[in-house]
Amino acid sequence: MSDATYAPANASNDLIALGDSITKAGVQGIRFTTATVLGWIGAMKFTAYEAGAIEGLVASSPLTNWLYSVFSVQGASNLIGATEIAVAALIIAGAKFPKAALLGALGAVATFLVTASFLFTAPVTEPSLGGFPALSVVPGQFLLKDIVLLAAAVFLAGDAVKRIARNS
Numbered sequence: 237m238s239d240a241t242y243a244p245a246n247a248s249n250d251l252i253a254l255g256d257s258i259t260k261a262g263v264q265g266i267r268f269t270t271a272t273v274l275g276w277i278g279a280m281k282f283t284a285y286e287a288g289a290i291e292g293l294v295a296s297s298p299l300t301n302w303l304y305s306v307f308s309v310q311g312a313s314n315l316i317g318a319t320e321i322a323v324a325a326l327i328i329a330g331a332k333f334p335k336a337a338l339l340g341a342l343g344a345v346a347t348f349l350v351t352a353s354f355l356f357t358a359p360v361t362e363p364s365l366g367g368f369p370a371l372s373v374v375p376g377q378f379l380l381k382d383i384v385l386l387a388a389a390v391f392l393a394g395d396a397v398k399r400i401a402r403n404s
Contacts, residue, residue: 263395266388267327267337270344273385275324281317284310293375297357299350323347330396334403337396344389351382 280286287310294300294312303312323343330337354360360376361367371377 263392264331267331267392270385270388270392271324271327271340274320274327274344274347278317278320278324281313281320286317287313290316293351293354293358293379296359297350297354299353319343320347327392330392334396334399338393338400341389341393341396345386345393348382348386348389351379352386355379355383 281290290313291309294303294316303315306312307315323340326336326340326343328340330340354375358375358379360371360379362370362372362376371380
């Protein structure tokens with residue numbers, strides 16, 4: 237084989253290896269930043285400030301408004317916060333344990349599906365700008381990030397399934 241035909245293949249393999257390394261770093265970044273967001277926001281749910289801040293969102297959704305018939309505003313917020321912290325812990329544990337990764341990722345998918353659904357149930361448009369597609373800062377733009385976090389959670393679920401399959 238001549239040097240001319242060997243060099244491009246070698247360069248291609250080097251780029252593939254580099255891409256694999258970057259992807260592995262990205263997976264870990266997605267894992268730990270998703271867990272950080274969930275854990276931090278979950279911890280905030282234990283404050284009266286955050287319980288009051290989410291009250292309108294929770295009350296506006298048919299998926300979550302029932303919480304206030306069972307719990308107080310703070311009690312519902314505490315339950316949501318505890319769930320978010322547990323999901324974050326599973327995602328972190330998932331760095332070592334693929335089954336925990338899958339449970340955490342599925343919990344995050346459920347969490348972000350619910351919060352993304354608030355885009356359809358809460359008043360998220362800005363009337364002073366003519367309504368849709370102009371989003372209000374809160375809650376519209378605040379909630380918009382959840383569709384990216386939903387995609388990250390789906391990605392983590394897929395990664396966990398692959399890891400579980402490799403370990404079988």
